Amino acid sequence: MKKNLIAGNWKMNASLEANDALVRAVLAGMGAQGADAFATVAVCVPAPYLAQVRALQSGSPLELGAQDVSCHEQGAFTGEVSAAMLREFGVRFCIVGHSERRQYHGETDAVVAQKAKIALAHGITPIVCVGETLEEREAGRTEETVKRQMAAVIHVNGHCISEICVAYEPVWAIGTGRTATPEQAQEVHALLRRQLAAATAHAERVHILYGGSMNAANAAGLLAQGDIDGGLVGGASLKAADFLQIIASAGRAAG
Numbered sequence: 314m315k316k317n318l319i320a321g322n323w324k325m326n327a328s329l330e331a332n333d334a335l336v337r338a339v340l341a342g343m344g345a346q347g348a349d350a351f352a353t354v355a356v357c358v359p360a361p362y363l364a365q366v367r368a369l370q371s372g373s374p375l376e377l378g379a380q381d382v383s384c385h386e387q388g389a390f391t392g393e394v395s396a397a398m399l400r401e402f403g404v405r406f407c408i409v410g411h412s413e414r415r416q417y418h419g420e421t422d423a424v425v426a427q428k429a430k431i432a433l434a435h436g437i438t439p440i441v442c443v444g445e446t447l448e449e450r451e452a453g454r455t456e457e458t459v460k461r462q463m464a465a466v467i468h469v470n471g472h473c474i475s476e477i478c479v480a481y482e483p484v485w486a487i488g489t490g491r492t493a494t495p496e497q498a499q500e501v502h503a504l505l506r507r508q509l510a511a512a513t514a515h516a517e518r519v520h521i522l523y524g525g526s527m528n529a530a531n532a533a534g535l536l537a538q539g540d541i542d543g544g545l546v547g548g549a550s551l552k553a554a555d556f557l558q559i560i561a562s563a564g565r566a567a568g
């Protein structure tokens with residue numbers, strides 16, 4: 314059985330002082346739980362803090378992640394961070410296509426697919442986010458939306474698709490305190506799994522994470538679902554105790 318993947322997405326919330334305390338507390342708690350045996354745990358941090366967090370997590374079971382990557386290799390792209398740069402700082406995971414980037418930065422399905430490809434080419438596992446808005450859900454267009462987003466990534470990445478991670482993040486559940494029920498989430502995860510299975514013989518290997526107000530109280534129910542292989546955790550990943558409780562839930566789901 315594959316380990317659950319619990320990834321924290323700090324978004325634009327960090328400071329040298331807060332990061333130091335948070336990572337030290339998470340590492341201590343992971344050690345006490347023996348988390349390494351049942352979960353892969355990562356924190357996706359703002360780019361300026363990669364070096365700091367790398368120094369804290371290096372040699373530990375906590376993995377380092379980034380929140381975005383340029384779709385270009387290198388060159389005149391002011392403000393962008395390349396996959397090669399992330400790799401130099403020990404980044405193993407990179408979120409791509411988060412709904413906040415699709416919504417506020419105009420990232421298209423094609424750009425997201427290219428970002429996934431460039432991350433893979435540099436040995437970084439992209440965590441590809443898909444999810445419908447409230448309007449799309451209410452119009453009965455959830456399946457169509459997530460399948461369209463996923464199809465673009467499958468099209469560009471071909472047989473490498475089994476190397477990615479997927480995060481189903483219903484936009485209406487992000488930062489709202491409103492969570493998809495375990496059954497609602499499982500339904501979408503299962504259709505994403507079927508879509509992946511049509512493209513690769515290794516769809517079972519792909520981690521499909523749930524994201525959207527996952528917290529210490531609801532994590533166990535979500536992680537108990539057959540096609541939910543972990544979580545992409547926003548707000549609750551900023552509090553060590555909450556994040557550690559979500560990690561512990563992954564252990565119970567595995568056990």
Ligand code: 13P
Nearest residue numbers: 322487488525526547548
């Ligand atoms: P919240 O957990 O704060 O709802 O954020 C979810 C998310 O967007 C993770 O990428």
